[in-house]
Amino acid sequence: MFRSLFLMVVLLAGLIAGPYLAGKQGYVLIQTENNNYELSVVLLVVIFVIGMAIVYSIEWLLRRFCRLSNSTYGWFSRRKRVKAQKQTLEGLMRMNEGDYSKAEKLIGKNAKYSDKPILNFIKAAEAAQQRGDEFAANKYLMDATELAGSDNLVVELARTRILLQQNKLPAARSSVDSLLELAPKNPEVLKLAVEIYRKSKAYSALDDILESVDGLYTEAEFTSLTHEVKDGLLDEKMNEEGADGLLAWWDDQPRKRRNDNYVRIGLIQRLIDCNDHESAYELVLDTFKKVEGDKALSSALYGQITRLQPMDSHKLVKLLEKRASQSPEEAEGCIHRALGYLYVRADDFNKASDAFKKVLAHKDKMKQYDATMAAYVFEQIGDVVAAKAIREDILKSAMAITENEKIAEN
Numbered sequence: 001m002f003r004s005l006f007l008m009v010v011l012l013a014g015l016i017a018g019p020y021l022a023g024k025q026g027y028v029l030i031q032t033e034n035n036n037y038e039l040s041v042v043l044l045v046v047i048f049v050i051g052m053a054i055v056y057s058i059e060w061l062l063r064r065f066c067r068l069s070n071s072t073y074g075w076f077s078r079r080k081r082v083k084a085q086k087q088t089l090e091g092l093m094r095m096n097e098g099d100y101s102k103a104e105k106l107i108g109k110n111a112k113y114s115d116k117p118i119l120n121f122i123k124a125a126e127a128a129q130q131r132g133d134e135f136a137a138n139k140y141l142m143d144a145t146e147l148a149g150s151d152n153l154v155v156e157l158a159r160t161r162i163l164l165q166q167n168k169l170p171a172a173r174s175s176v177d178s179l180l181e182l183a184p185k186n187p188e189v190l191k192l193a194v195e196i197y198r199k200s201k202a203y204s205a206l207d208d209i210l211e212s213v214d215g216l217y218t219e220a221e222f223t224s225l226t227h228e229v230k231d232g233l234l235d236e237k238m239n240e241e242g243a244d245g246l247l248a249w250w251d252d253q254p255r256k257r258r259n260d261n262y263v264r265i266g267l268i269q270r271l272i273d274c275n276d277h278e279s280a281y282e283l284v285l286d287t288f289k290k291v292e293g294d295k296a297l298s299s300a301l302y303g304q305i306t307r308l309q310p311m312d313s314h315k316l317v318k319l320l321e322k323r324a325s326q327s328p329e330e331a332e333g334c335i336h337r338a339l340g341y342l343y344v345r346a347d348d349f350n351k352a353s354d355a356f357k358k359v360l361a362h363k364d365k366m367k368q369y370d371a372t373m374a375a376y377v378f379e380q381i382g383d384v385v386a387a388k389a390i391r392e393d394i395l396k397s398a399m400a401i402t403e404n405e406k407i408a409e410n
Contacts, residue, residue: 122158129162137162153183160192169200180209187216194225203232227262234266243274261291268304281310288319298334303367305338313342333358333365344373349380360390 125140141162144155156179163172176196179189190213197206207229214222237249250258250267257263264287271280284305291297305316317339324335340355356374359366371394378387 122155125158125162129165134166153179153186153189156182157188157192160196164192164196164199169196172196173200173202177205185212191216198228201232201236203229203236207233230260230263231266234263234270238270238274243271243276243279246270246274247276247279259290261287261294261297264290265297265300265304268301269307272304272307277309278311280304281308281313281316284308285315285319288316292323302334302338306341306367308342309345313346317342317346333362337365337367337370340377341373344377349377352377353381353383 122140122144125137125144128134128136128140141155141159144158145152156175160172160175160179163175173196176189176193179186180193183189190209193209194206194213197203197209210226210229213225217225233249234246237245241248246267253263264283268280268283268287271277271283284301287301291301305320308316310316320335320339320342324339336355336358340352340359343349343352343355356370356377359370360374371390375387375390375394378384378390
């Protein structure tokens with residue numbers, strides 16, 4: 001607008017001043033190497049105005065063309081974004097339906113034009129992995145890494161999950177270790193670490209993060225997890241170093257773990273498995289009073305006592321007899337079982353028969369081989385009738401089980 005007004009003003013000034021200068025306008029000389037050009041002042045002004053008009057016109061055309069190009073580019077870009085968003089939503093629906101092949105095509109096709117291209121590449125990688133195409137999954141992850149950088153938590157989480165799905169446990173373990181350094185308190189990282197450590201049986205590493213994952217699971221789930229870790233640590237030490245390794249590991253544990261009765265009973269069980277009955281016996285004596293009042297742990301301890309074969313068990317027998325007299329309800333089955341086995345190993349068959357009679361009175365609490373042991377005890381004291389009756393019951397039970405298995409197969 002200003003330029004047009006400027007040209008009109010210059011032209012108007014030339015028209016007004018032209019007649020006035022007609023008789024005394026002089027001339028303008030433009031001299032080059034070979035030619036001389038003579039112009040009047042008015043003609044020079046007219047040429048100047050026309051030249052400026054041409055320059056301005058060319059500039060206007062160029063701006064108009066560029067604006068049109070930008071509008072066209074913006075229209076195509078918006079169209080691609082809308083299309084990518086629509087395909088992403090449809091792809092996510094296909095993933096929920098289990099159509100991973102179609103989901104991968106929809107999500108990955110226009111991922112670069114979506115609002116969150118990194119997430120699109122990650123979802124496309126997950127879809128490709130679900131249909132078993134590891135090459136495509138890795139390619140999508142590489143595309144996501146190029147956009148996000150190597151230290152992006154979301155991409156690394158997706159990569160680790162896919163490694164786990166590919167059952168590449170060593171690589172997944174290495175990846176999750178790096179994630180724990182990058183984000184040690186992130187809930188998703190911690191849950192993924194628990195899953196990988198459990199599958200790879202890395203119980204020492206899992207033990208290190210147990211306190212951090214408290215609160216991410218329900219109370220029952222967390223208790224189950226801690227028990228799994230403790231059992232895993234004990235099994236690992238037993239398989240690698242035997243009873244000596246177990247005892248050395250136990251001595252090195254902090255006070256909190258040494259006071260954990262679940263670990264104590266687990267250690268007793270594994271010492272018996274290693275045939276170190278004397279060490280197990282000493283630990284049983286130390287643990288016996290600590291589990292009083294906890295029915296589950298007491299029952300587990302009594303179960304291990306039935307397997308115990310110490311050289312001299314009179315201290316433990318006295319503790320069990322005292323406990324049986326003080327808590328007759330608890331003594332039904334569990335304590336009498338433990339006493340019965342200890343009496344047998346001490347060759348005191350009369351007391352053993354009394355204990356097994358009480359065990360047989362509560363058949364719902366009997367364990368495997370209890371009936372066989374009771375029959376053996378009755379034979380040792382000469383009660384052939386009772387022994388025969390028990391063996392007949394054992395045979396009937398075995399036949400009933402066999403019959404039920406055949407019915408189930410049919």
